[in-house]
Amino acid sequence: MNTEKSRHSSFRQELSRTGVLLVLFSAAWAASTAAVGYGPRLWWNYDATLTVAAVIVNFTAGLIMLVAFFRHMRSMDELQRQTHLEAMAITLGVMFILTVSYGSLEPAGLVDDTHPANLLFIAAPTYIALVILFWLRRTRG
Numbered sequence: 355m356n357t358e359k360s361r362h363s364s365f366r367q368e369l370s371r372t373g374v375l376l377v378l379f380s381a382a383w384a385a386s387t388a389a390v391g392y393g394p395r396l397w398w399n400y401d402a403t404l405t406v407a408a409v410i411v412n413f414t415a416g417l418i419m420l421v422a423f424f425r426h427m428r429s430m431d432e433l434q435r436q437t438h439l440e441a442m443a444i445t446l447g448v449m450f451i452l453t454v455s456y457g458s459l460e461p462a463g464l465v466d467d468t469h470p471a472n473l474l475f476i477a478a479p480t481y482i483a484l485v486i487l488f489w490l491r492r493t494r495g
Contacts, residue, residue: 365431372426379419386412433492441484448480449473 389397390405390412398404427435452473460468 365429368429369426372422372429376419376422376426379415379422383412383415383419386415434489437485437488437492440488441481444484445477445481449477452476 386408390408393408394400394405427438430438453470456468456473457470459465
């Protein structure tokens, strides 16, 4: 019984550790994304070298965040992993549909200028809401 408790505690610690790393690397990626988006205009007056450096940092931070996400997924149990994978699949589908629909507004003459990157703000809330919904459905006693 004690080894089972120890194994569960170790599982929880690893899940917590990988979760904290994921949050930290996600924050670093978000900060570097803001630097790429606003830096040229606000901080370094469109200096090409600094902009390229910021893009490289942003890309690298994104890759590190992706690795952290996969490590976090590997630390989950099967039910947690299945919940996240299903939420990701639906979020991806929602984003495809919205991107195509939104992107067709400009050629159709309904809006003057579209910025598909704006749709990224829909992805995170969709994913989080689906994870919560699926988890509650699966764990409700």
